[in-house]
Structures are given as C-alpha cells and as structure tokens.
Amino acid sequence: MSSVRRIAKEAGVSITTVSRALNNDATVSAETRERILAIANRSGYVAKTGRRVTTNIGFAYTGRRTVADVFDAALLDGVTRGVDECNFDVVLLNMQRDKRPDETYTQYFMRKGVRGVVLRTTTDSRHVCLAIAKEGFPAVVISERFDDPNLSYIDCDSKTDSVRAVEYLISLGHRRIAFAMHNVPDCDHVDRYEGYRAALDGRGLKYDEKLVFRHQANFSGGATVLQMVMSMPDRPTAIYLADPSLAIGAINQAQLVGVRVPDDLSIVGFDDTEMRYGVFPTMTAVCQDSGTLGFEAALHLTRTIAKGTHTPFQKTVPTFFEVHDSTGPPPEIRAVAAPNAGLSTQA
Amino acid sequence: MSSVRRIAKEAGVSITTVSRALNNDATVSAETRERILAIANRSGYVAKTGRRVTTNIGFAYTGRRTVADVFDAALLDGVTRGVDECNFDVVLLNMQRDKRPDETYTQYFMRKGVRGVVLRTTTDSRHVCLAIAKEGFPAVVISERFDDPNLSYIDCDSKTDSVRAVEYLISLGHRRIAFAMHNVPDCDHVDRYEGYRAALDGRGLKYDEKLVFRHQANFSGGATVLQMVMSMPDRPTAIYLADPSLAIGAINQAQLVGVRVPDDLSIVGFDDTEMRYGVFPTMTAVCQDSGTLGFEAALHLTRTIAKGTHTPFQKTVPTFFEVHDSTGPPPEIRAVAAPNAGLSTQA
C-alpha cells in the first residue's frame, strides 16, 4: 500500500515534503511537487488520514437500486443541487453489498465516511428506515411517510391534485371514470387512489371497484389497462392513470388501436419528468417536481448536519395539475354538441 | 469537532473503548457500545483517520452537470454496477464548485478521497480531460474519443449502425432522406452524420446540405424539424433524427399535424433508453446501451486501480439497429402497390 513514507523514499525527499506536495503547500518547489504527484498517481496513493474531506452524505436504497429510473435521476439531480450550499458531496452507497450483518447502520455509514444519508425505500423495506432513525443516524427518506417523529422524510401530497384532476373530469361531464395504479401500493399511489375516491364521493358518484386497475408500472401495463377499459360493456369515458409509465403506455396504445384521445376517451396521467410533452396528444396530468424533493431533502439534511445537530423534519411539497390535450368532454356530450361526431355507446 | 476523546469523556470510558465500539469490536459490551454510538450520532462524529473506506471513485462533469438527463441516469446506473466487482463506491463530484484554481486535478481528487474518476465531458471542456490524463490520475471519459494514448475512454460506434439505418431506408425505396442532429457537434453526433453521408455515397445518392438540420436537442427542436421537412417544396420521404429528444419531438409533431408515420414520412430515431417503445408508432431507431457504457468504464477503471497500476484503455462498444413501426416504403411506392392509399405529392 502506498504511503507518504514510500513516496518519500522513491522521490528521495522527506515525508514532510511529500505531505506538503500532496496538500498543495506553496513552499514546495514546482519541480519537486510534480515529481511527487507523479509517483503518487503511479502508486495509487490515497490519504488514509489527514485533511481528507469529511463532508459526504450517502444516497442509499433500502430495497433494490433503481438509479436508471427517470424519477430517481431527477431526484438525484435535486440532491446534488441541495448539498451545494453546505459544500457536501454525494456518495452512492450499496447497502445490500456492503452492510455487514453484525454491524449497526451507524457503524456502516461511519465506515463509509458519510455524515448523513438520503434514503429511497420500498413498502417491504420501510423497517430499515425506522431502524436507522432509531439508531439516531441523520437520515431523510424521500417520497414516503412515517409516523415516527425521529425519522425525517419529504414527500409529495399527490392526493389534493388527484381530487382536483378527477373533479376536472367530472366537470367536463364524465360520469364513469376509471383509475389505474401501480400494483405495489406505496404511500404515493395510495394517496392518488384516495384522491380519486374522495372526488367521486364529493360529487355524489358511486365508487365501482371494477373501474380500478392495478398493474405493474410499465408501458405494457398501461397498454393492457387501455385495452381492458375499452372492452368493458359499459365502458368509462375517462381514466386517471396515477403512474407515469402506465399513462404513457395507455396513451400510445390508444393511438395504436384507433381510440381517439380525448374524443373517445379522456386520459389524465401522472408525470414526474417532462414526458407529458413527449406523447401525443400532450397529456393532462398531475405533476410532481421530483428534483425539488431531492433538493429539499438534501438541503435540510446538510444544513442540520453542518449546524452540528441533526433535528428530524417532516415536509410535504405540493404537486401541480396541468391541463393539456388528452382531456375533453365525453362522447355523449360531444354528440349533443355535434350530432355526427364521436362514437357513442350510450342508448 | 467531535472526536474519540470527546466521546470517551462524555461516555466515561477510555478512547480505546470508543474506538472499539465504533469499529464493531466484539469485546465491547452491548450496553457500552450502544451508549457510545448514541453519543457519536448526537455529536455528528466522523472518523478523521483510521479504518475509513478508501475505495471511492468519482463521477464528474468537466462542463455543466446533467445528472437528471436520462442518458446520464442510465450511465450512472451502469457505473454503480461496474464498481460492484471491486467493491468501490461512487462519489458525485462538483468540480466547478470545489476544485481550487491553485491545486492540480490530482490534488483535488486526493483531497476528495477518490482513487479514480469517471468523466462526462463537452466539446468545449475536453481540455480538462486531457489535463487530468497528463497528470496521470486514473480517469476514463465516457462517450467521447481522444487521440492521447494516456487518456482512457469508452464510447459507442454509432456510425456503423447509422449507415445501416440509412441503407435500410434506401432499400425501402426512399431517395430523399433528411438528417437531423444536435447543433453542438460532439463525437457521437458527428459519427452519425458521417454514417448518413457514407450511406448516401455508397448507394450513389447525392448529398444535399438543405436536407441536413441542426437544432437544439429537445422536443420542440424535433417538432420544428418535422415542420420544416414537411414544408419543403420537394420534400423528403424519410428522415433520420440522430438524437433521442429530436426524434420524440418529431414523431409527436407528426401526429399533431396529421402527418402519417410511416405512410407520409418514415422516421428513424436514436434511442439511448427505452423511449422507442414510449411513442406512437413505436420507433425504428439506432440504439445505444448507455448502461453498458457506464458499466464497462467503471469495471475497467476499478479493476486497474484494484490491481495497483492504472493502465489506460480505449474501448468502443457497438450500437444496435431496431426496426419498428415508424418506417415503411415511401408514398410513391405505396401508391403503386395500392393506388388509392396515401397522399402522394408526386406527379
């Protein structure tokens, strides 16, 4: 293993000079510094003590890592911006690989040299977040909610705008409105489901379990939901797909099988990036600013760490609802306005 | 600042015991360990020396950070998988913020405690990559090419499949084929442009500068390109859009203005994720496996670092060409096959 001692020997100088060269002390001659740095690089030197930076925060998954996901990417982008104010860096940790069964989470994080951790979690690994909070290690969970006052989290309130989205469909004249969600019910999807139910309730429409679809959150799941909706005997005139992939899959499948959006079916989607502009027609959607979630999480975490005492915080940021071209009045109302347009299945 | 000494004082034990507790030595009683870890967490302790992990590699941008980009996300996902074999972790660095003007890149990276660095670069910051290589710090650039044998890089050969894509269009009967690219010409976009020209050349078709569009790589750029292509007096029957955002923007704009794809216009796109399945119609595209780029870069880098000597490497991974539903014969050939179908503008 490379050390100041070895480098000193090879360069024919004292360890004092090596240390100075590595730490950019101005009193070392340019020639000596270059020679020492070259040897350090060749021998793969890394300081095992000394001035090394101690301002890292971890980014970790309690479940499977999903770094390539667009939501995670936006999140991570926000996190990197959030740590800027306090000059922290972000380390992507792999807990599944490195956490030893006999050590605590605190010991693991300290070994990795991180001062705090931003967590992404799943329904079946929530207990890991709670265990970390119980140990008292500075942590903030993104996009989930917890009752434990010692566990910091930040998430979106997607219920309010889900209510708004469904009420908007009702105001356009829709009465049979379907709902699709991820078949793994995390807090967010449950919020949207409750928003859907609350909106129906508030406007005196009956909830029908047959209109609720739970499917894997991918394009083909969305395509399947569209096919099922369109093949129902008393088919809905609108659908709220509360997941980005389901929404994209459905709107493209509509094109493929000739279902006109919004003439035959109105579609409200959910967007956590900019994909509402990347489909045809542009999609009316409840939107989540994923970057802000990561930014706020990282900002609060690093600020409290920098101050010396980490105090737990819980924060909810609002979503927003955007109307684009995938929603309109239902076929029966269109038919009244222009009798020859649209294919109504109503008597 | 918290230290073993302070924690020892507060816990009423020796620094020996504190060190043991922090490092999970089995001889410390459970009660003592818990008390010490609690104090360590409360005081924000982080080891300034000792067993701390020294297996970090950096992920840095020589230009602007674009972590939220889907390409970068896939890349980063690959990098996290690539470092697994040698048990490295990835630190997201912010060179713009932290690199001091008076220190070398080597000094900066050592200060951050990273043993090597994966670089993303831009046309106007390529010199930073070369400077890092000149210092001898282990580095690999993703998705660019260099002549310097000391600078490692990994990129895609998108020329071969660009030739193939344009030849495929020619084989379908297209003779006027447009081309669109990002207006900032990095290696990759230049490759695709050269592939386009080579294919025309090889089949004896004349290159026409008027059919080449350079635009900002976003949806609205793609939409603009489509409008311009369709409004040309002797308009092309096919287009190869050599950038994912341009391709998506164009195919959606086609829907919006009633240009039928592929009946009126064949579209070949470029995809670095799975978006070819997320548009209608599904898109024939030259595809780049971004994850593999990151994976290979990280694997080679960490392997050579782990072995003790970093040896530069240059690697090119192939793209692949996939035919989907956005390409078909040009209108004039369709017209011959089925006289009443399609709206031919030919005499």
Next chain:
DNA sequence: CTGAAAGCGCTTACAG
C-alpha cells in the same frame, strides 16, 4: 525550499 521532531486522531497488542 527542505527536514527532524513533536503532535494529532485513531487503532491495537498487551496487561489485568
């Protein structure tokens, strides 16, 4: 501009 020596934060072999 450089080095011998003291010092700092942590770990560990030895003693109890």
Next chain:
DNA sequence: CTGAAAGCGCTTACAG
C-alpha cells in the same frame, strides 16, 4: 470487558 501505552499515518511549528 476495559484501559494505559505503544504505534501508525499524516501534518505542522520550528530550525536552518
């Protein structure tokens, strides 16, 4: 199960 003391890797005030 715990601690005093030696040791390790690095930095720094002092001397030249």
